[in-house]
Amino acid sequence: MNLSITGARSELGGILARQRGKGVTGHVHIDVTGQQANTLLHDGHAWKNFSRTAPAGTRRAMRAAQADGAAMLVHASFAFVHAVECGAALKEPLRSMVEVILECEAMALAGPTVACVVRLGYLYGPQSADLRAYRAAFDLSRPYWSGPPRARQYHLHQFDAASALLAAGRPRYGGKIYYATDGHAVPFRTLMDAFAHRVGRRTTLHLPLFSKPLAKVIVREEHMQQTALSMPPHAPAPSVPRWKPHFTDYRIGLDQVIQAWGV
Numbered sequence: 001m002n003l004s005i006t007g008a009r010s011e012l013g014g015i016l017a018r019q020r021g022k023g024v025t026g027h028v029h030i031d032v033t034g035q036q037a038n039t040l041l042h043d044g045h046a047w048k049n050f051s052r053t054a055p056a057g058t059r060r061a062m063r064a065a066q067a068d069g070a071a072m073l074v075h076a077s078f079a080f081v082h083a084v085e086c087g088a089a090l091k092e093p094l095r096s097m098v099e100v101i102l103e104c105e106a107m108a109l110a111g112p113t114v115a116c117v118v119r120l121g122y123l124y125g126p127q128s129a130d131l132r133a134y135r136a137a138f139d140l141s142r143p144y145w146s147g148p149p150r151a152r153q154y155h156l157h158q159f160d161a162a163s164a165l166l167a168a169g170r171p172r173y174g175g176k177i178y179y180a181t182d183g184h185a186v187p188f189r190t191l192m193d194a195f196a197h198r199v200g201r202r203t204t205l206h207l208p209l210f211s212k213p214l215a216k217v218i219v220r221e222e223h224m225q226q227t228a229l230s231m232p233p234h235a236p237a238p239s240v241p242r243w244k245p246h247f248t249d250y251r252i253g254l255d256q257v258i259q260a261w262g263v
Contacts (some may be wrong), residue, residue, distance in 0.1 A: 002028070007034075010033075010035060010036055012158060012162065013032045015125075015127060015162045019166065028071065031057065033058065034057055034058075035120070037050055038120055038123050043145065043219045047093075047220065055100065058108055061108070062108065075105060076118055078101050078119055078120065079156075079179055082231065093221055094226065117176070118165055119179050119236070120165075123155075126260035128158065134195065143206055145207045145215055146206045148230075150230070153188055157182065157247040159256075164243050168241075181236065182247060184250070185233065189206065195254050198255070199263060
């Protein structure tokens with residue numbers, strides 16, 4: 001029973017490292033490079049250089065898995081691409097990011113080590129530095145870009161993301177693409193307003209959609225496109241076999257974050 005990680009210094013990588021060996025059979029290598037971009041909490045800035053760093057990280061993970069003699073490579077990807085595969089049209093620059101994501105998936109699956117892909121919902125959790133930054137912004141009563149109020153997205157607590165990646169680490173799951181979300185799509189505004197209430201803000205301020213030209217000074221176009229990209233109403237499938245999220249309700253997940261922070 002052995003676990004190695006590419007991207008171990010990332011937030012999700014750190015969680016995986018602390019759970020090293022749990023539910024892992026044989027030697028499994030997990031690639032979480034690029035997952036810092038898999039959240040709606042960074043205003044789009046984590047997409048910078050993604051088209052260069054993500055493929056390089058995937059190749060690095062493939063080399064490491066082969067060099068270590070891993071029996072399985074689990075590549076962490078992005079659940080929001082499901083909307084594109086269901087027919088959602090994207091403009092640049094997010095369209096190029098999706099192309100890179102799909103390129104990395106195909107690369108991992110075609111490599112010398114048996115591999116599977118796990119597409120994760122947008123991440124949030126107690127290890128998120130971006131979520132802490134939102135808390136500080138709410139303390140200052142700053143408005144945020146919430147996107148259209150009815151555009152729903154798939155979300156996932158960081159701890160559930162780690163458990164899904166570990167659960168996928170079985171060679172019989174090789175060659176497949178799986179999903180891991182909390183099962184309930186909710187608008188980013190709903191998620192963040194609930195968080196704001198939990199850190200003491202009765203009311204929150206949203207940057208209005210008509211302010212988009214000015215908001216681009218601080219919010220990247222990728223983030224604006226993602227908050228407007230509505231997911232299909234039903235959770236994507238197939239999910240990771242024999243895995244279920246612990247935090248199936250974002251409100252319970254946010255309560256855990258607040259408890260972990262000791263707020």
